[in-house]
Amino acid sequence: MSASTARTIARWTLRVLAVVVVLVLTGVGVVYGLSERRLRARFATPDHAFAARDDAAAVARGKHLVTTRGCMDCHGENLAGRTIIDDPMIGRLTGANLTRGGRGAALGDRDWELAVRHGLRADGSALLVMPSQEMTGMSDEDLAAIVAYARSVPAVGTERTPPRAGPLIRALYLGGQVKLLAAEQIDHAASHVPHVDVAPTAEYGRYVAAMCTGCHGPGYSGGKIPGAPPDWGPAANITPAGNPGRWSEAEFVHALTTGTRPDGSRIDGKLMPLKIIAQMDTVELRAVYQFLRTLPPRPYGNR
Known part of the structure; x- marks a missing residue:
């Protein structure tokens, strides 16, 4: 290869690299600008009479x-x-x-x-x-x-x-x-209840199970968790169509407090916050079970 050819290749390589750098920087700038507009948005909320307690x-x-x-x-x-x-x-x-x-x-x-x-x-x-x-x-x-x-x-x-x-x-x-x-994701105009009855009912279970929607989805049918790390597995379908739908109330409570399913297999503690759930009381767990029984069976992964 002649010196002239080598210089020509070097010049074009630098030009291509420069174009790639410009495109990358432009892309980063667009992503930053569009995301920043949403991150800096302001949301209006109605006043709600609320007073903390200290008893x-x-x-x-x-x-x-x-x-x-x-x-x-x-x-x-x-x-x-x-x-x-x-x-x-x-x-x-x-x-x-x-x-x-x-x-x-x-x-x-x-x-x-x-x-x-x-x-x-x-x-x-x-x-x-x-x-x-x-x-x-x-x-x-x-x-x-x-x-x-x-x-x-x-x-x-x-x-x-x-x-x-x-x-x-x-x-x-x-x-x-x-x-x-x-x-x-929130309806900021929604009203708020002053009190909920703590009892092993489907109504209270719906209230408690709101904490499950982040992984299992708003429909509780599980699947891939949006934004989860690559090494995380999918969330289970906990509607009546999933495995928990075939468990008795006692089996459900035992599985969540011990991390062991009725068939003896272990629940993945990396994905499922078992240490947190184990500190829930029996009333809460029974209520969640009763609520999940009221859900329509949904296909797995439909969130």
Whole structure:
């Protein structure tokens, strides 16, 4: 190969690389711009009369709810927050410090209501990866209990770096593969009940089972979990068409408290939050079972 030919190839290689770099940067810029517009959107919510409590019964109920509804997964066992993911491509997903030594000191009753039920900050902007779609139907009484417990725990003076969305998760978000904002999934004008009766009924089971929709889907038929890590398996179909539909109430309760199915096989503890579910009481588990029995059988993976 002559020197002239080699120089020509080198020039074209550099030109192609330059074009590729420009296209990549342009793509990243488009993804950032479109996603940022949605991430910075403001949501309107009607005023709702809500007042937190501080009595011992409320604190005890709040501790139970915080423990069994997955709050500690992101906010830590002491509610001082934790970093879940910190990756340049995915982003930084952190749970805030909810104690009085951190973000919790600045949260009034209305702030709590907006965050838990609506996935919003006080200015109406959306919180990142806050599963409020699972808690938007929470009663005033239970929300007040959660606030009471959070305000009762010892203050921890650690503040977490705010979460941010990286380029990969923004692209998945725009493509509908990841739901970053619960605020986009919630009917913010819906009314809220002051109280729910705690009993082993299908009605209470529907209330409790809202926490299951993130993985099993709004129709509880399971399938691939949107935005889940590649090594996660699909969620089970827990409608009457799935295996749990063939279990008795006692078998259902035993499976969720021990992690062992009636046939002796183990439930995948990596996918299923067994440590959390094991702390639910029998009334809650029986209620969930009764609710799942009322669902229409759905094909697997139909979410």
